[in-house]
Amino acid sequence: MDGKGKVIYINGPVVKAEHMADFKVREMVMVGEKKLIGEVISLEEEIGTIQVYEDTTGLRIAEEVYSTGKPLSLRLGPGIIGNIFDGIERPLSKIYAGGGQFIPEGIGLISLDEEKLWNTEITVKKGDLLKSGDVFAHIQETSLIIHKAMVPPGIKGKVIRIVDNGYYTIIDTILILLDEEGNNYELKLAQEWPVRQPRPVWQRMPLEKLLITGQRVIDTFFPLAKGGTAAIPGGFGTGKTITQHQLAKWSDADLIVYIGCGERGNEMTEVLEDFPKLKDHNTGNPLLDRTVLIANTSNMPVAAREASIYTGITIAEYFRDMGYNVALMADSTSRWAEALREISGRLEEMPAEEGYPAYLASRLAAFYERAGYCKNLNGTEGSISIIGAVSPAGGDFSEPVTKYTKRIVGTFLALDRELAHARHFPSINWLLSYSNYIPILSDWFSDKVASDLMEIRSKMMGILQEENKLMDIVKLVGEDVLPDDQRIILEIAKIIKVGYLQQNAFHPQDLYTILPNQYSMLKVIDKLYDRAYACIKEGIPLSQVKEEKLFSDISLMKYQISEEKPELFQKLIERINGYYDSLENRYKEGSTDED
Amino acid sequence: MKIKYLKLDKAEGPLIIMDEVPDAIYGEIVDIEVSGNKHRTGQVIQIDKNKVIIQVFQGSSGISLDGVAVSFSGKPMQISLSHEILGRVFNGMGKPIDGAGEIYAHQDYNINGRPMNPVARLYPRNYIQTGISTIDGLLTLIRGQKLPIFSGDGLPHNQLAAQIVRQARISEEEAGNFAIVFAALGIKHDEADFFAKAFEEAGVMDWVTMFLNLADDPVMERIITPRCALTAAEYLAFECGREVLVIMTDMTSYCEALREISSAREEVPSRKGYPGYLYSDLASLYERAGMLKNTKGSITQIAILTMPNDDITHPIPDLTGYITEGQIVLDRSLYQLGIYPPINILPSLSRLMKDGIGKEFTREDHPDLANQVFSSYSKVQEIRALAQIIGEDELSEIDRKYMEFGRQLEEKFAKQDFEEYRNLNQTLDTMWKLIEILPEEELTRIDPVLVKKHLRK
């Protein structure tokens, strides 16, 4: 496999070469003297079309194209976690260490560290029969993740040789398998896998667990499921990235794969600077110890942007196969779609809507399809949840990427420009957003939180919808003309919005709320609503029913009641009862007096 | 000796096409000698076998198919840089036009730059005090940030940029290591003169490097100008250790030049005729702001763009907003009310502000206070809409307080003289004064502890 092509056409990331009859579609190739990395995307007779993952400036006609004989693949093994890679898994920290403040072209195909020794604990013995996916070694890769070396898919056999526990690199042979046909397989701590091909699983399982995020508007209003999919569309500055960062920080996944796909360099830097200092909510270990970063910033080559999504999801699948719950964030899937569009345009394909290729919808679907809750080949269970940001042109949700994504995902968190301008964050619009996972999660909520949680949620949603209708009137005539039983709806809706839905990602007390406290907060608001509404119905005027201090304390309970003092919610409920009991009594006495 | 090619296949708009060029290099610069010893510059933008498409920065008009001599340089576009560029004026292609001679330098720099490694970046956290209340209080500018001004025709974006330059320099000048790189992209002569004068008045002329592509200069050169400017900025920042402020105006003209090239190449357009790669192209400019670990210097970028029809959803502001770290949005109706600077705070945003203000940086009450002002001012907009319908007299008492808050915010806080410098304490104290107009229960964004400490003090 050492055929050589010859460059005959160059147009940005798209290069064509002749004499490529021996190459394969989807094969990884090296282009030109600088050995730029590329992938064959089509072959027609002798002419191959190549998408190049590095800047092609400086490439000359007639330079050679070298075959590698394999598809664009990743090396999967210890050394991934806590690391930051470019779109095709080249380690950016290593490039930096080699003097790369700015990223040069032609650095070749480097990936995981081949020299690092890993303390390896062997979990099988000679004579064992192993099949695809079976774990043969454990490595404590970081404080939070035990890396499990697995037999690659498609291979099985008997262990005929194996090393002892000890320190090994990812290129040392750990064991040799002999299969029934008499083939030998040398297995190492790392394996390779082509990025565009989903890794096989035993079977897909129904989704039934909540992906806990600590974000109130998400967990209790528009929940995510472990193994589910979600989209966060929103115009610029509406809070997509901050929301994704919040999920990366606080969600109860075992591992986070964060893909910065065509976004800002500083946002990746921020994660790199902050995550080592932030502590995992459950274990207290540094968050970077469960995070993998893939960065193709907006000024990096556009073809690698297209690949970055697949690099991320392949890494996620690899850890799912070990039995972990992985959450993958892609910020932003729109930039990935635009990369498809740009390459498609340079290939002079027939454009469909807004210049996007006709296969946009199917590519999007195929990507989200790689999420799921699965029984793995080795019998463990693992999941991948995908949360994709969408950046609609002009903030208009009817554009193709938003439209197609909406058809696929289970949770749709629509960010709203007006709310963002009013600094109501997260700016998730409660009328436009939805979660299809509520029915399947209701058992989970009943078991783990409270049987009436979803019921209260529906009631709160009802109040918000009612408020929305009333606001149409208020906008025309003002609030004062409404009867008190409608004004109380506005007041309670305000508390739900300010006191519950709004959550400040930068306030130490507010960035995360445990589920029991989310429930208690809703209970408090629910109690306030019931008691206040009853009083109004009794004819007590709003001015009496709306006790300023009580209402304002409830709005501020998110700041004032810490995780350690859940009993304070009970105190608040008692205060509500106390106030309205006496109000009702006073009123009753008052009305008897008049008799 | 380089071979000269003497025949073109086609010349049309900004492109020339040549056949029989056996070994062209993608992206290389070519020199086109047009009859009469005049030279133009082009860049190879597509190669198909022996056929080469070249984008000519001065356009192809006046070029005849056999009256030229084209030579290929084998190199990308480069400029020579040394410390001497400070105080100098260049044209849009990076050639000196101030009559002070060539720049003698040891090194040429590729103007396309390279993407900064995110691992090498240092997250910007230090604020720049501009002395302008709306900016310092609500849209804090951070050293190393890219914060554009979204403006409209006839709005005072140039004044605002000039005021920032004049007032922000103060602390940096003491350190003696700041610099300004100014890129004019298709602006009028009087606008360029305005900036030159403003720099002079601010006493910074010796630290300014200007790259001028004015309205009557070749349109295609505009594609090169910001790249020259940013390469100079990178040199001054990361090789000379200076704190560099880059001003680029008007990005709208730049994008229009890009659209022209794209349509000449008959590419499939995306929105409003702009090419699908407008986002990536703009990012290749805007992302050249920032700071580097273990390296002195910084690049802070203020790009100015005029929104066609004041429409913020137009692809130019839209894609810019998706790349930059916030935006300062100017508003025509505020300007018509006589408010300078007419910054509409609601759609404006400084994303890096969150990490550069508060206890360690400005004042502990700053974040909550800013939040409160944003949120209350957005309420003002709702109430104003209502007042339009039912009349201000019919408003509830609270709503009338909001109306008063809105009025005073615009009059006493947003409105500021072109020459006026307000320090940060003044600005924050004024913000407290403003929210005092509102009943205390309305202050849901501020930590009650801070309310107790600051309100009516």
Ligand SMILES: Nc1ncnc2c1ncn2[C@@H]1O[C@H](COP(=O)(O)OP(=O)(O)OP(=O)(O)O)[C@@H](O)[C@H]1O
């Ligand atoms: N939960 C939050 N709490 C507080 N502030 C927030 C929150 N979410 C967003 N913000 C504010 O909104 C700003 C913009 O958010 P973000 O950067 O996430 O927007 P975005 O939707 O990713 O924009 P773009 O598409 O341009 O990348 C932040 O800098 C921050 O000031």
Ligand SMILES: [Mg+2]
């Ligand atoms: Mg973002």
